[in-house]
Amino acid sequence: MITLAYTNIFTADIDRLANFYGELFGLDEIVESRSPLFRGFTAGGSSIGFSAPGAYDLLGLSPQEGPGDRVLQTFDAPDADTVSTLTEKAIALGATLVKEPFKTYYGWFQSVLRDPDGNAFRINFRGKFE
Known part of the structure; x- marks a missing residue:
């Protein structure tokens, strides 16, 4: 069975957004994965991560443009x-x-x-x- 390991949210301010979700849901940070481009937290059977804009280049991605929700x-x-x-x-x-x-x-x-x-x-x- 395939399992979801991580879901990541790109954000201009990883500390602000990571702190919001961490405090709201009492999530434990995965400290060993912390970097200037990333913060991750355990969230039940999977993890949630917050990626700084610099992660786009690292991953070979470009920010999506245009209106609308893409993730829920x-x-x-x-x-x-x-x-x-x-x-x-x-x-x-x-x-x-x-x-x-x-x-x-x-x-x-x-x-x-x-x-x-x-x-x-x-x-x-x-x-x-x-």
């Missing part, structure tokens, strides 16, 4: 109350609320926000929500 990160919470608590904490840390916590058509409970860079992310509870 989803972070699972253990229960619906935690979704609401983390949503409020995210706003206090500088996130923008897109959609208040709601019950999805498939029975999960989630909120939709934008981080300080404007990247969309969800806080989600997969369990049965009444």
Whole structure:
């Protein structure tokens, strides 16, 4: 089975964005991978990384141009109350609320926000929500 090892977000300020997600979700930094171009954190069975613009050249990539969301990160919470608590904490840390916590058509409970860079992310509870 293939597993997801990392998901990375490019940002002009890796310290600011890494600190936002690290503090919001209580993630542990993978200190040995820290560099001027990268900060990484364990996030359950995979990891999340934050790459500075210099990483584009290192990876042979070019920044994508144009409007629109290209990535949506989803972070699972253990229960619906935690979704609401983390949503409020995210706003206090500088996130923008897109959609208040709601019950999805498939029975999960989630909120939709934008981080300080404007990247969309969800806080989600997969369990049965009444």
